[in-house]
Amino acid sequence: MMTLSKSTPSAAPADGPATSGVPISPPARKRRRRLPRNASLIIGLVLTAIFLTVALVSLFYLPSNPNIPVIRNRLLPAGTPGHWLGTDVLGRDIIAQLMVGARTSILVGAGGATLSLLLGTIAGLAAAASGKITDEAISRGADIMLSIPGMVTALVLAATMGSGALTTILALTAFFTPSFTRVIRSAAMGVLNEDFITAAKLYGRGKIFVLARHVLPNIAGVMIVQFTLYFAAGILTEAGLSYLGVGVHRPSISWGLMLNEAQQQVGVSSPLAIWPGLAIVLMVLGLNLLGDGLRDVLDPKLARRAS
């Protein structure tokens, strides 16, 4: 069912509401061609599944050892039998490196997103459901954390703990938790304002029950969508950190590390940078599409309107 009267006029148009006769002029007739409803979900799912499979396979099978230099094979071009994407300056197979890189990217991205989802959910729910003082403390704490540049946190962590996958995951957690907290807090507040929460309280249901049985199921959609988006952001950030030399290092391999190494050879063989770059783009694109698609499917409000 459409609820037009309320939702439509509130969309503040760019050209200033006061200038048109009716105080609104939303982009009414502009028919933005959108992808069919589930296309982004399907493309995202396929891309993500491919990378997940590659990462899994890399645990059992690699075409060759991606860390042992084979000098006679150095800088083979793409298309060489046995090294279909070629080799790097030390003769290491690109495909093998990409496969291990997928594993690292997914581990770090998912690890950072999962940890921050957990912490952010706990903090966000606590802020939404407790009193004003707790809420203020958590919200202002999140603001302060957000105001510290993420790169500084990462560098400090790398300097104190040494760089590596675990450090990167912790750095990502530090970046993402405050944003997660905010999103979860506002989503939970929305649910807590609904009348069914009042009803539950009137039957004498306590806070924990309300949060676990009413709030969490209703914000699960938001959580899943946010998770996929931060998963993607985590992969990007990891690539950035490794590229700068404060992320993972060999024998671990990440796409960012490959970019870093390729950059040193850019005068010798520029295609080397393309493969890890492409992997990053496709993986991040896939996760973002998946997040978008899931948002359409899971958002209870959208679902309600469509029904």
Next chain:
Amino acid sequence: MNATLHDNKLTPPLLEMRQVTQTYMLSRKTLLGARPSLTVLDNVSFDVRPGEAVGLVGESGSGKTTLTRILTGMEKPREGHVFYNGADVWAGDAERWRNFRRSVQVVMQSPRSSLDPRMRIGLSLLEPLRALKIEGDHVARVHEVLDQVGMTRQALERYPHEFSGGQLQRIAIARALMPAPKVLIADEPVSALDVSIQAQVLNLLKDLVNELGLSLVFIAHDLSVVAYTTSRVSVMSAGKIVEVGKPMDLFTRPQAEATRNLVGAILTVEAGLAGNALG
């Protein structure tokens, strides 16, 4: 003041608010100044007797929302008392509180918001029984209550979004009936519904009062809807109850200015066709 207007003076009230004053503290205007306060209820008394249907009308801001919150136990009054069955609900033990919770049930304005969209109807209906730890054959009770509100058992396995507003309001009423309450408090139960559905829900509430011997407190901004459902109506204005009377008397001989305004605000098709509706 209220009791004198009631026919049956001998029956003690089932649910009663006595001399309740509710004040909210506002935030400071200046750094060191005293916090200003807002009195939303000013020495208000209100009651409902067993099997009686009473109404409460008033404009927005008149204090009827706060009165509802206090009557249902959502808010504790700063001054004054709430009695259920003669006992102060805020001064008793846990058992008294549970009994009050169980006996006074609420139907809210927005049926969409009052049911958890992620919970099947059946589970939503069981919730009050489980939360209040009420023993008995829960399944039989669910079926009985569904019959009372005119819904079929197929509803149990479904989710709220599969129903229309009118059906959801029936389900919300069913949930309120689950713990076999003595008092039903309906806060604007039809104002979010379509005209043709409003009549169905109003008739249902009326039938429930008659058949189950429930007490009903019906809160609304529309005097004609309240008049249709109840036999005694209180009019609120600026935090006070300014008039109490039978609907007929309020319509024909409104005393307080707030009542006159409410009666004057009623538009009817006939007056409109006669051309004097806006006069």
Next chain:
Amino acid sequence: MTQTNPGRANALEVRNLVVHNSALTAVRGLDFTLPAGGRMGLVGESGSGKTLTALSLMGLLPMGWQANGSVLHDGVDLVTQSDKALSSRRGRTISMVFQDPLSSLDPVRRIGFQVSSVIRRHTQASQQEADRQTLELFRQMSLPRPEQLMRAYPHEISGGQRQRIMIAMALACYPQLIIADEPTTALDVTVQKQVLRLLNNAVQERGCALMMITHDLPIIAAMCDMVAVMYAGRIVEIGPVAEVFRTPRHHYTKGLLDSQPTMDNIALDGSSRLASIPGMVPPLQSLPKGCAFHPRCAAATEKCRTTIPTLEGDQRRAACWHPLGAEAAADAEVKAQ
């Protein structure tokens, strides 16, 4: 002021208007004519398509919705007009008053500026001239302390005042047609009458046409001379208000009238029962075959289940295979007295 050719053609001629998106058809072929200066009420419940109809007239359909058919207004077909052409019409020849005045006003601009900029946009008036006209409008709307109000922000005034500002804004350029979508639903009952009265007077003075969209029959009775009753995207009955409301021909119209809790049909001693329409408004994606109202109609026959009735009649038209006849009409007449 641009009060174009008085004694002119119709304010609105709607022919076979269909509003749909990729999955649903919400308005399924509307035909009606609103003469210049006429007042038409559009009644319907949620899901009847009345709000989408109004939005399509203004070219303000939400994303994904599309209008087909023709809507003639001021010599042009609104359905085929470009965004730009429509936007230059909004506020000038057609304007709209929405349900929620708070979300319709820009919260960070002063009220006076918002109204005067509408005037300046559509006329060549100077700022001083526009301000003067705005003040005048505020006075006509019986707004208290109009000079102060010019400098106020929307959140500083009451809902009733905001809606009066919206009406002032809609009237600012002497439009030929005002579309009011549930203009008093968000207001307190005691303010409703005053706002309606002001809208009524303003429309009368300017001689502009009014299209009133609401689910509230008494408001239509008070404000309009024509009424179109919509059900599931179609007009089921249309005609002069007094005739339609006194002697409804469609069973749905009658049901709506009977389910009004008013002083006329309740006994006020708590003993009466309201007549109600059984069932519920069908969802758009699963409309019943034939007459969309048949599952809720006591008079439905096999024909109603299979064939969609058309609007029959001249001045008074009802889309019903078994219209309420003389007998029912007489009953209603008696009841009305």
